[in-house]
């Protein structure tokens with residue numbers, strides 16, 4: 001055991017000595033142009049990752065989630081998988097979209113290294129995290145270290161547009177004793193609140209000439225009709241009331257007060273100026289706390305808006321319609337990111353914390369991400385998970401997106417240690 005521990009220390013040492021290779025791996029991943037939208041462009045990058053893992057002894061499962069966007073799952077079978085803990089390492093290969101007019105130093109997909117950082121689209125979110133985890137796996141493999149527990153590496157598609165490649169992995173049956181989502185967390189151990197989008201539609205079965213307006217809004221007109229746009233104002237007001245009520249009454253440690261927002265993001269409605277608007281659709285984004293589910297919060301909204309509608313003579317007869325979530329922001333204009341609560345007492349969380357503290361000699365911070373990641377799908381599937389990755393949120397999605405090489409090296413060392421320790425822990 002002592003020999004093994006010393007052996008591991010030597011491997012961890014190598015991360016620093018061989019950081020040029022690590023940087024080259026990040027650069028290699030950045031050069032695959034995988035922005036989403038437009039998406040459907042990850043096949044080459046995924047093939048690269050599949051081959052990388054295969055060379056290290058992983059069994060590869062690759063399948064198309066959308067044409068041109070395959071998921072890759074590599075499984076490194078442990079030597080005694082029934083007796084030792086298994087681990088999922090998860091990351092998304094797609095990156096945030098880039099616009100033609102952005103002023104990058106050298107172009108988003110032409111990475112540059114200077115002043116201790118790597119610049120390029122996706123380095124922080126999250127090709128840096130993917131590369132660090134892959135490099136840790138490479139070093140373990142080269143050192144001839146065999147793990148008794150299973151190691152599963154998931155490189156998924158679609159995260160940036162809510163396409164939930166990770167949900168597809170869960171549906172396909174991949175489970176483990178613990179999962180680490182190596183997305184942007186500045187090396188904090190994080191849970192997250194959740195997000196669900198929804199459409200609220202106010203609809204009249206009848207259409208009316210705009211000249212009938214007088215009859216439907218004034219005394220003696222006797223026309224029981226309404227503008228769907230004007231009725232949506234009541235719904236909007238109701239949503240604001242509920243949002244404020246939530247902000248006042250709900251809280252979660254580590255989340256900014258009032259982070260549980262209901263954002264009226266997009267509104268569409270009416271036909272043209274010669275009609276009374278017979279339909280109005282509101283697209284909302286609902287943020288909720290880690291200890292809430294999307295089923296609960298959408299039920300609260302429906303009940304509250306249902307009562308708002310009951311208080312209006314026309315809406316009572318024309319109740320608003322709700323359509324929640326969706327499987328893609330670009331295919332069906334909807335998404336879900338379930339919340340993820342991190343149990344600080346879970347052995348996986350404690351082991352990752354310990355690896356962080358032993359390797360970096362710094363206290364590990366456990367808090368809540370200000371954004372959402374695929375981590376929620378593990379929470380939803382009942383797989384204990386944490387978000388832990390290099391890179392800072394302020395750099396994610398930004399022009400000249402960057403990552404600190406020092407932090408990338410730290411992350412790789414911690415992952416090396418953690419993979420080694422966790423997959424060697426008895427069940």
Ligand SMILES: [Zn+2]
Pocket residue numbers: 092125126159183184373
């Ligand atoms: Zn991300």
